[in-house]
Amino acid sequence: MFPIVRPRRIRSNNVIRRMVRETTLSPDDLVYPMFIVEGKGVRKEISSMPTCYQESIDKAVENAKDIHSLGIPAVILFGIPEHKDAEGTGAYDDNGIIQRAIRAIKDAVPELYIITDVCLCEYTDHGHCGIVSEGEILNDPTIQLLAREAVSHAKAGADMVAPSDMMDGRVTAIREDLDNEGYPDMPIMSYAAKYASAFYGPFREAADCSPQFGDRGAYQMDPANRREAMKEVALDVEEGADIVMVKPALSYLDIISDVREQFDLPVAAYNVSGEFSLVKAAAKMGWVDEDRIVMEILTSIKRAGADIILTYHAKDAARLLGG
Ligand code: PBG
Numbered sequence: 001m002f003p004i005v006r007p008r009r010i011r012s013n014n015v016i017r018r019m020v021r022e023t024t025l026s027p028d029d030l031v032y033p034m035f036i037v038e039g040k041g042v043r044k045e046i047s048s049m050p051t052c053y054q055e056s057i058d059k060a061v062e063n064a065k066d067i068h069s070l071g072i073p074a075v076i077l078f079g080i081p082e083h084k085d086a087e088g089t090g091a092y093d094d095n096g097i098i099q100r101a102i103r104a105i106k107d108a109v110p111e112l113y114i115i116t117d118v119c120l121c122e123y124t125d126h127g128h129c130g131i132v133s134e135g136e137i138l139n140d141p142t143i144q145l146l147a148r149e150a151v152s153h154a155k156a157g158a159d160m161v162a163p164s165d166m167m168d169g170r171v172t173a174i175r176e177d178l179d180n181e182g183y184p185d186m187p188i189m190s191y192a193a194k195y196a197s198a199f200y201g202p203f204r205e206a207a208d209c210s211p212q213f214g215d216r217g218a219y220q221m222d223p224a225n226r227r228e229a230m231k232e233v234a235l236d237v238e239e240g241a242d243i244v245m246v247k248p249a250l251s252y253l254d255i256i257s258d259v260r261e262q263f264d265l266p267v268a269a270y271n272v273s274g275e276f277s278l279v280k281a282a283a284k285m286g287w288v289d290e291d292r293i294v295m296e297i298l299t300s301i302k303r304a305g306a307d308i309i310l311t312y313h314a315k316d317a318a319r320l321l322g323g
Helices: 007-011 014-020 057-068 098-109 140-156 171-182 198-206 227-238 250-262 271-285 290-304 314-320
Strands: 030-039 043-045 053-056 072-078 113-118 131-133 136-140 160-163 189-194 243-247 267-273 308-311
Touching: 007 014, 014 271, 030 098, 030 314, 053 057, 057 098, 057 314, 072 098, 098 140, 131 140, 136 140, 140 160, 140 171, 160 171, 189 227, 189 250, 189 267, 198 271, 227 243, 227 250, 243 250, 250 267, 250 290, 267 290, 271 290, 271 314, 290 308, 290 314, 308 314
Parallel strands: 030 053, 030 072, 030 308, 072 113, 113 160, 160 189, 189 243, 243 267, 267 308
Antiparallel strands: 043 053, 131 136
C-alpha cells in the first residue's frame, strides 16, 4: 500500500515552501566586522579575505553609511594601532584608533549600532590577548586592562562591548568598571565559548595579531570539548553577560544548539574569517555558487539557534535579501 504521508505535498512549489519555512534570515540578524587603521584615505583589501578591507577612519565612515543603508543594524569594530607594546596601551587610550573611530562613525551615522571587540591582542607587540610574564599569559592583571578598555569604548560612545579574550572573570571585571564609571546600561556580549581555532587564520592577517610565540590554547577552548562550553557560558551569564556568543560558527553548530537549549539569553555566533575565506576561494575557482552557499550557511547558523550572526558576508547577504 502506498504511504498516506507524502512530505513532498508541501514542497511542490515555492509559495508553499515559503509558507512552511521554519527559518528565515533577515538583515536584522547580521553584524558586519570592520578593521580600522591609522591614516587618511586608506582602503586596503585583505588578501586572504577578498572584499574585506583595512580602512582608515574616513573610509570606515563611508563604509558605515553603506552598511547602514543596506539595513544592517550593527558593526563590530577591530582596531589596528600604529604602535604596539607589551601592555597593549593603545587598547585603553581614550584617543586610540578605535575610540576615534567610534566617535567619527557615531557622528556620521548615529543610528548604526556600534559593538567593539574588547581584547588586547591587536595592541600587544607579542600578539597575545593578555599580559605576558615568562611565557605565561597572566589572567588577573589582564582583566583589569580589559575593563579599562571597555570603559574607554563606552566613553567614546560605543553601544555594546564584546570581550573576546577568554580570560576568567573578565565579564565581572568589565561589568564592575562600567557600573562604577557611570555606564550601568552598557550591554556586554561575551565571546563565551570561543575555541582555539584554525578558522581564525585570515583574521590574524586582517587584524595583524598573530601570537609571536606559542598559540592561544592556554586560554581559548579545545575544539574537542562540548560540555565545557556550557560551563563557560554559565559563568558568563552569572557574571552578567547580556548576550553570549559561540565562535567559530560553522564547525560548532552543536554548541550553538546546546546554548540555545540551555540558556534563555540571546545567542550570537561568529561566522569567522576562515569560514568566509573558504567560501570566497571556492567561489573564485567556480566550484560553488557563492550566493546560494552564503545563504545556506547563514540560514543554518540561525537554524542551529543563533539570534545574531557576525559575518563578513553581511553586506552580500543583505543585498541578496533585498536590502
Ligand atoms: C581577538 C579576536 C580574534 C577574532 C575575533 N577577535 C582572533 C583570535 O582570537 O585569534 C577572530 C575573528 C575571525 O577569525 O574572523 N581575540
